[in-house]
Amino acid sequence: MSQSEALFLGLETSCDETAAAVFTEEPRILSNVVASQTELHARFGGVVPEVAARAHLQRLLPVIDEALRQASVSLHDLSAVAVHYTPGLIGALLVGVTAAKTLALALGVPLLGVNHVHGHIYACRLAAGRDIFPCVGLVVSGGHTLLFDCRSSVDYHLLGGTLDDAAGEAFDKVAALLGLGFPGGPAVEREAALGDPHAYQFPRSFLKELRLDFSFSGLKTAVLYALGGQNATRPAPPPPGPERANLAASFQQAVVDVLVEKSRQALVKTGYRCLAVGGGVAANRALRAALATMAQRAGAELVIPPMSLCTDNAAMAAMAVERWKRGDYSSLDLDAQPTLSL
Numbered sequence: 001m002s003q004s005e006a007l008f009l010g011l012e013t014s015c016d017e018t019a020a021a022v023f024t025e026e027p028r029i030l031s032n033v034v035a036s037q038t039e040l041h042a043r044f045g046g047v048v049p050e051v052a053a054r055a056h057l058q059r060l061l062p063v064i065d066e067a068l069r070q071a072s073v074s075l076h077d078l079s080a081v082a083v084h085y086t087p088g089l090i091g092a093l094l095v096g097v098t099a100a101k102t103l104a105l106a107l108g109v110p111l112l113g114v115n116h117v118h119g120h121i122y123a124c125r126l127a128a129g130r131d132i133f134p135c136v137g138l139v140v141s142g143g144h145t146l147l148f149d150c151r152s153s154v155d156y157h158l159l160g161g162t163l164d165d166a167a168g169e170a171f172d173k174v175a176a177l178l179g180l181g182f183p184g185g186p187a188v189e190r191e192a193a194l195g196d197p198h199a200y201q202f203p204r205s206f207l208k209e210l211r212l213d214f215s216f217s218g219l220k221t222a223v224l225y226a227l228g229g230q231n232a233t234r235p236a237p238p239p240p241g242p243e244r245a246n247l248a249a250s251f252q253q254a255v256v257d258v259l260v261e262k263s264r265q266a267l268v269k270t271g272y273r274c275l276a277v278g279g280g281v282a283a284n285r286a287l288r289a290a291l292a293t294m295a296q297r298a299g300a301e302l303v304i305p306p307m308s309l310c311t312d313n314a315a316m317a318a319m320a321v322e323r324w325k326r327g328d329y330s331s332l333d334l335d336a337q338p339t340l341s342l
């Protein structure tokens, strides 16, 4: 790191990961610390907002200390503080936003509020280590399924999104139906590896339509009916065996088919030659493989970050560096905003 290079602290508390990262203006990541709360929420089968907010309060300062320690810098070396202020759970977001505002005020440095969903795409730029724009951005997480036209590193336009459940939410709900536990994505992926993806023909919403929207709630209901019969409400989870594996594999295949086809349509619509994918669902190996095949056929580059940058983290707030270079700072009355303003 050159002596003159500016240093930044990024904070993330939008959902159930308490995270802090230090990065340079290059941007280069010097530390990326994440304290996961998965074990706190597992017994509830989902993230409990109040539990998440309280855990952020307890963990954020130690996590910041650790991020600074790993980067071998002190608070007084920082040129600005960045924070994901939207979207997310209000109580959770407030912890990060309040900490960032306090630090910026106390240190006399600019505050930079960053959109968490945009950050998931910017994580691809970080992973690539070079400019990847313009590109199509696909964000697939527990809370979001969105496609963006990313014209530059800071200029993202929404192309479409889910009308109901997010892809990760569908994985989590189907995992609960199949008795596979929380978080559902990795459990469904493991189960799907044992099954036949063509055993059930589950619905693929809007697949053949030229629109860049998603809907996963009908798919989840189709799995419910396949398991418990028409109009089932709360069937008992199936025992381990071929039927459970086939349900998981066929469900996963339906999600993958839709995500891949809509990404392909977005590449055609924009004419871009790069697809950047972020969010926890991007960890799914079946999805990665199918996206890679599609991108190769479409003559496009596929950028998917390593897991540490795919799931929620604070390094992806490095998008703030681009804003800092333009002098585009946030004011100290920046507020946490739970719903997405695109």
Ligand code: KG4
Pocket (backbone or CB within 6 Å): 015, 140, 141, 142, 143, 144, 167, 168, 169, 171, 172, 183, 184, 185, 186, 189, 279, 280, 281, 282, 283, 284, 285, 310, 311, 312
């Ligand atoms: O981005 P993320 O860590 O948190 C946010 O929602 O912002 O994404 C978490 C989601 C969960 O719904 C989880 O089930 C899903 O990503 N997920 C997966 C896999 N790993 C995590 N979904 C499918 N396959 C996976 N291997």
Ligand code: ZN
Pocket (backbone or CB within 6 Å): 116, 120, 141, 279, 311, 312
């Ligand atoms: Zn996220």
